[in-house]
Amino acid sequence: MDAEATFLALALILLSARILGETAAWLKAPPVMGEMLAGILLGPSLLGIVELNDIIYTLAEIGLILLLFEVGLDTDLSKLSQQRYKASVVALGSFIAPFIGGFALSYWVFDLSLLVSMFIGGTLTATSIGVTVRVLRDLKRHQSPEAQVVVGAAVLDDILGIILLALLYEFATQGGVNLINTGKVILFILIFMAIAPILAKFIALSIGRFHHLSSIPGLIPTTIVSLILLFAWLAHAAGAPALLGGFAAGLALSRRFFLPFGAALRLPSNEDFCAKIHVSMQPIIQLFTPVFFVMVGLSLNLHEIDWTSPSIFLMAGLFITIAMLSKLTGAFLIRESLHFRWAVGLSMIPRAEVGLIFAELGRLSGVFNHEVYAVMVLTIAVTTVLPPFMLKWFYKQYGSKLDRRAF
Amino acid sequence: MDAEATFLALALILLSARILGETAAWLKAPPVMGEMLAGILLGPSLLGIVELNDIIYTLAEIGLILLLFEVGLDTDLSKLSQQRYKASVVALGSFIAPFIGGFALSYWVFDLSLLVSMFIGGTLTATSIGVTVRVLRDLKRHQSPEAQVVVGAAVLDDILGIILLALLYEFATQGGVNLINTGKVILFILIFMAIAPILAKFIALSIGRFHHLSSIPGLIPTTIVSLILLFAWLAHAAGAPALLGGFAAGLALSRRFFLPFGAALRLPSNEDFCAKIHVSMQPIIQLFTPVFFVMVGLSLNLHEIDWTSPSIFLMAGLFITIAMLSKLTGAFLIRESLHFRWAVGLSMIPRAEVGLIFAELGRLSGVFNHEVYAVMVLTIAVTTVLPPFMLKWFYKQYGSKLDRRAF
Numbered sequence: 186m187d188a189e190a191t192f193l194a195l196a197l198i199l200l201s202a203r204i205l206g207e208t209a210a211w212l213k214a215p216p217v218m219g220e221m222l223a224g225i226l227l228g229p230s231l232l233g234i235v236e237l238n239d240i241i242y243t244l245a246e247i248g249l250i251l252l253l254f255e256v257g258l259d260t261d262l263s264k265l266s267q268q269r270y271k272a273s274v275v276a277l278g279s280f281i282a283p284f285i286g287g288f289a290l291s292y293w294v295f296d297l298s299l300l301v302s303m304f305i306g307g308t309l310t311a312t313s314i315g316v317t318v319r320v321l322r323d324l325k326r327h328q329s330p331e332a333q334v335v336v337g338a339a340v341l342d343d344i345l346g347i348i349l350l351a352l353l354y355e356f357a358t359q360g361g362v363n364l365i366n367t368g369k370v371i372l373f374i375l376i377f378m379a380i381a382p383i384l385a386k387f388i389a390l391s392i393g394r395f396h397h398l399s400s401i402p403g404l405i406p407t408t409i410v411s412l413i414l415l416f417a418w419l420a421h422a423a424g425a426p427a428l429l430g431g432f433a434a435g436l437a438l439s440r441r442f443f444l445p446f447g448a449a450l451r452l453p454s455n456e457d458f459c460a461k462i463h464v465s466m467q468p469i470i471q472l473f474t475p476v477f478f479v480m481v482g483l484s485l486n487l488h489e490i491d492w493t494s495p496s497i498f499l500m501a502g503l504f505i506t507i508a509m510l511s512k513l514t515g516a517f518l519i520r521e522s523l524h525f526r527w528a529v530g531l532s533m534i535p536r537a538e539v540g541l542i543f544a545e546l547g548r549l550s551g552v553f554n555h556e557v558y559a560v561m562v563l564t565i566a567v568t569t570v571l572p573p574f575m576l577k578w579f580y581k582q583y584g585s586k587l588d589r590r591a592f
Numbered sequence: 593m594d595a596e597a598t599f600l601a602l603a604l605i606l607l608s609a610r611i612l613g614e615t616a617a618w619l620k621a622p623p624v625m626g627e628m629l630a631g632i633l634l635g636p637s638l639l640g641i642v643e644l645n646d647i648i649y650t651l652a653e654i655g656l657i658l659l660l661f662e663v664g665l666d667t668d669l670s671k672l673s674q675q676r677y678k679a680s681v682v683a684l685g686s687f688i689a690p691f692i693g694g695f696a697l698s699y700w701v702f703d704l705s706l707l708v709s710m711f712i713g714g715t716l717t718a719t720s721i722g723v724t725v726r727v728l729r730d731l732k733r734h735q736s737p738e739a740q741v742v743v744g745a746a747v748l749d750d751i752l753g754i755i756l757l758a759l760l761y762e763f764a765t766q767g768g769v770n771l772i773n774t775g776k777v778i779l780f781i782l783i784f785m786a787i788a789p790i791l792a793k794f795i796a797l798s799i800g801r802f803h804h805l806s807s808i809p810g811l812i813p814t815t816i817v818s819l820i821l822l823f824a825w826l827a828h829a830a831g832a833p834a835l836l837g838g839f840a841a842g843l844a845l846s847r848r849f850f851l852p853f854g855a856a857l858r859l860p861s862n863e864d865f866c867a868k869i870h871v872s873m874q875p876i877i878q879l880f881t882p883v884f885f886v887m888v889g890l891s892l893n894l895h896e897i898d899w900t901s902p903s904i905f906l907m908a909g910l911f912i913t914i915a916m917l918s919k920l921t922g923a924f925l926i927r928e929s930l931h932f933r934w935a936v937g938l939s940m941i942p943r944a945e946v947g948l949i950f951a952e953l954g955r956l957s958g959v960f961n962h963e964v965y966a967v968m969v970l971t972i973a974v975t976t977v978l979p980p981f982m983l984k985w986f987y988k989q990y991g992s993k994l995d996r997r998a999f
Contacts, residue, residue, distance in 0.1 A: 189834055
């Protein structure tokens with residue numbers, strides 16, 4: 186157990202994320218780009234001095250869960266609830282369209298097999314909520330109405346993605362799909378989503394009450410982090426993505442927490458306790474989240490792409506186009522201003538780690554050959570790297586038009 | 593990579609540490625006892641629901657390093673410097689006496705082989721700075737003159753322990769010892785100790801200056817944690833215990849930092865920046881440190897002790913007596929009041945994880961048979977569990993006499 190090698194890796198991850206993030210900000214580029222670049226720099230693509238191990242992977246996952254916790258903490262459940270119809274439309278549109286687009290392109294244009302085409306479709310459905318939320322947060326737009334729609338849609342997309350992944354994996358290994366199992370998973374996720382925020386709220390209230398009896402310092406960071414990790418595990422056990430647990434825990438602790446189903450019951454809340462949570466959790470969230478974005482860069486190996494083959498670029502070019510355009514579909518199905526739709530649509534493009542998980546599984550299960558895998562990595566890289574710039578540019582140009590909307 | 597299983601393990605570790613820690617405090621027992629008990633409860637000794645893996649181990653190590661960082665942060669280098677003579681005497685005394693005591697008992701009384709006897713001696717030399725510091729901190733005595741002596745001595749003891757461990761390991765595997773290698777290690781440690789605090793201070797000052805230029809939140813938690821991890825790695829690379837790096841980084845950031853060697857040059861310091869470090873680092877330190885104490889409990893397997901064998905209890909009883917008495921030796925060699933000596937002596941007793949590392953290495957290298965290993969585990973358990981109670985009782989009875997001392 187060489188813990189010390191991990192200390193160095195973590196120090197390099199945090200320092201390079203900070204330096205490249207600040208540099209990106211100074212160059213007026215999105216800071217999250219700098220952090221992902223730090224991962225590409227340290228990882229197998231360039232220097233190869235940091236290897237992605239279980240420890241870094243777990244800390245990165247915790248970073249993502251904490252980021253979603255923070256998103257939940259800042260979310261007004263009543264507003265999210267108001268937007269649930271739009272979020273569902275966006276989620277479904279930006280899930281089905283990329284799947285069909287990716288599948289059609291692979292199956293009919295590139296003449297790939299049924300299974301490979303379905304895996305490619307699956308890879309394109311992914312939405313990286315992490316990258317999107319970070320960009321909106323850096324632009325200080327994370328509490329805007331369009332951000333609420335995006336967060337709701339991205340969370341739903343993640344759930345749909347996990348279900349599809351399970352189905353495809355079963356299909357690839359068993360040659361068929363058991364719909365009863367799938368139904369069970371969907372049921373568990375629904376139960377989790379209905380119960381989790383209420384359960385978390387009651388736990389949080391108990392912590393808040395216990396607060397004055399505590400005689401050892403550190404009650405808030407230890408109990409809140411355990412609550413988040415516990416809910417992440419519960420979400421995973423229910424078949425949902427772990428980050429959903431972080432989001433649920435955040436929602437439960439948000440100042441404006443309403444019970445779901447529109448029930449008007451307002452639980453007694455403690456403003457002072459909420460403020461303390463914010464002060465204590467802030468440094469912990471800030472410490473872990475960069476690890477996640479550096480991990481995204483670390484897990485991309487640009488050497489896996491045969492840069493001399495023109496066919497790869499042609500294929501990748503087509504897939505990137507389909508991936509980007511199809512992700513806009515959902516946003517253009519909702520009744521909102523054009524600017525609103527563009528903001529939502531652009532926010533749904535990043536694939537990052539979620540797409541890589543699909544691609545990795547495709548490669549490991551032998552469904553993707555080397556060329557298809559390289560095309561997918563390239564597609565994921567471009568669709569992860571471009572949207573932060575596009576969003577930044579978009580908000581600079583049209584942000585004021587969105588601000589003027591009544592909400 | 594099942595990150596989610598680790599989320600549950602971490603949540604259980606943090607929650608049980610909190611519940612048992614608070615319960616211990618409520619029963620007027622030392623909270624750290626509750627945290628170690630949480631590890632015994634969750635680990636192989638009782639429930640067996642949490643398995644010590646690389647991730648938990650690394651987080652626990654980070655917890656220990658952060659604890660030492662905090663100790664360094666609160667340490668007045670000029671005071672530590674004043675106490676360096678006493679600290680060295682205590683360290684040497686409580687290193688040599690347990691080694692000779694353990695060796696003599698094993699070699700002449702229990703008729704064990706030379707190598708086994710030396711490993712037993714080595715196991716008894718260990719001082720767990722973590723347990724001691726936590727107890728003194730819980731008693732709010734961590735800034736007292738006796739605590740300065742203890743911290744200095746425990747850090748030195750850790751260095752001596754690492755050197756001895758390396759020597760014994762070389763002896764066990766190579767059949768001999770290369771004194772040039774040992775000399776090199778000692779030289780590297782001395783260079784590290786001389787340079788580290790100054791280097792860290794300059795890095796910290798640069799961060800403090802850069803502070804106002806930073807445009808992404810989280811500068812302090814990310815850079816300070818990287819600095820600590822970097823120094824932990826450097827310390828390890830120099831052949832010293834990693835926690836020494838955390839201590840050096842803490843010293844460098846303390847408000848009253850003087851250059852070593854008594855040089856009067858006072859570096860420009862920023863009170864505001866120091867206060868911000870405190871606010872940001874507090875929750876991170878509070879989050880990680882309980883993981884360390886739970887890990888100590890997790891790594892103890894009480895099932896490994898054959899509770900039916902009377903000879904084990906006899907052996908363990910003698911080793912525990914020797915281990916405790918010999919650790920008082922160093923403290924009784926310094927010229928201080930009797931109460932001061934007792935406080936220092938009692939603080940040096942806990943062996944915890946450092947002793948377990950010796951015992952584990954003894955087992956893995958085949959030097960310890962099952963019985964000797966069990967005796968060592970029992971000795972370590974008792975000498976770790978008792979001192980917090982003894983210290984608490986001692987300070988309740990005689991703490992006022994120590995307060996009245998002029999310093």
